[in-house]
Amino acid sequence: MIQQDRLKKRMLEMAEIGKTPNGGVTRLALSEENRQGRELLMQWMKEIGLAVRYDDFGNIIGRLEGSDPDAAVVMAGSHIDSVPKGGKFDGVLGVLGALEVVETIRGQGIDHRNPIEVVAFTNEEGARFTPQMLGSGAVTGEFSKAYTYARTDWDGFRFEEELQKIGFVGAEENRPKNVETFIEMHIEQGPTLEVNDETVGVVTGIAGFTWLEVTVHGDSNHSGTTPMSYRKDSLVTASGVIRALSDWANGKPDGVVATVGKIKTSPDIINAVPGETTFTIDIRCPDEDQFDAYFAEVHELIRRVVSEDELTCTIDEIKTHPPVVFSERVVGTIDEVCRDLEVSYRSMASGAGHDAMYMHNIADTAMIFVPSINGKSHCEEEETRWEDIEQGVNVLYEAIVRLSQ
Numbered sequence: 001m002i003q004q005d006r007l008k009k010r011m012l013e014m015a016e017i018g019k020t021p022n023g024g025v026t027r028l029a030l031s032e033e034n035r036q037g038r039e040l041l042m043q044w045m046k047e048i049g050l051a052v053r054y055d056d057f058g059n060i061i062g063r064l065e066g067s068d069p070d071a072a073v074v075m076a077g078s079h080i081d082s083v084p085k086g087g088k089f090d091g092v093l094g095v096l097g098a099l100e101v102v103e104t105i106r107g108q109g110i111d112h113r114n115p116i117e118v119v120a121f122t123n124e125e126g127a128r129f130t131p132q133m134l135g136s137g138a139v140t141g142e143f144s145k146a147y148t149y150a151r152t153d154w155d156g157f158r159f160e161e162e163l164q165k166i167g168f169v170g171a172e173e174n175r176p177k178n179v180e181t182f183i184e185m186h187i188e189q190g191p192t193l194e195v196n197d198e199t200v201g202v203v204t205g206i207a208g209f210t211w212l213e214v215t216v217h218g219d220s221n222h223s224g225t226t227p228m229s230y231r232k233d234s235l236v237t238a239s240g241v242i243r244a245l246s247d248w249a250n251g252k253p254d255g256v257v258a259t260v261g262k263i264k265t266s267p268d269i270i271n272a273v274p275g276e277t278t279f280t281i282d283i284r285c286p287d288e289d290q291f292d293a294y295f296a297e298v299h300e301l302i303r304r305v306v307s308e309d310e311l312t313c314t315i316d317e318i319k320t321h322p323p324v325v326f327s328e329r330v331v332g333t334i335d336e337v338c339r340d341l342e343v344s345y346r347s348m349a350s351g352a353g354h355d356a357m358y359m360h361n362i363a364d365t366a367m368i369f370v371p372s373i374n375g376k377s378h379c380e381e382e383e384t385r386w387e388d389i390e391q392g393v394n395v396l397y398e399a400i401v402r403l404s405q
């Protein structure tokens, strides 16, 4: 099985790059810290004896040849960029866990037919260049090269020049190809595994989502002189929508969530009735069959609440992505491994997007989750117990061995 000490040492060494005072990391995509992390990863890949390459989006791939060089690739990995003041496990575990798996396979001389590749995708977080998962999206047909290269950060720096600046513009022919299977290991980033005292989440898919921007149109007027019965207060109506939306999601099965994270009133002053209120809605649903119906229910709910108050609204759809259902073959293998290794596990959907979401476009894909202490991530307090990491990476190891033979 894998060597936890070796993996832990690498994880902690990587966490030194972009280290923050409270034990987190800031290693934004294509930053100097990200470059250092990339160099370190490639150095480790070479030490293990992998053939290392990077493609025209800076995605780094280390390849261990199998007995049949023409056989399709079994790939595992994630990302090593972080959000500002993020944690040291998010993404890195999936990359260094896969590296540990490959080193173990090599070290033990395990025969495998398929080539095994370890990948670190560029700009997964979307914290510097939006949208998220640019590197995996670009190599799987989700985003064009022109679109990807033209993304800019908050200072106006373009993805293309920043990639050049850190020296990671590789050849197009280096992109992932002939990938049959992809597994991404990741921290859960939620409380479910810890609360249920389970070690591994076998991830069956990724929740679909829709992002809306709703504007409620009322009447702006003087706050002191407009009697209550004369008002068309857009914020009061918006708050009715927000409450109804939360109640709606509460009444749905687990995994259906609704969030209003951003709100703005106009004229946004203390002594005026808000004439217009604009807010965002983020709805997620893992169930393929219900996704469209739920989407319609939310639209109907917004219009009903607004019209009851005799106001009007406009609803703009920012982005929608249907639920992703992972490969039965790969999910089934991970399930079987968990039973054989007697690891406590549950099947679950991911509420968050991951590189696996786009890799699903080109390969049979699944994910493995390990618990997040207190369900926390994207913060310096992000932690996972090393015992859980060991068991999770052993599951990854055994799954990769079975899938590459």
Ligand SMILES: [Zn+2]
Residues within 6 Å of the ligand: 079, 090, 091, 124, 186
């Ligand atoms: Zn991540």
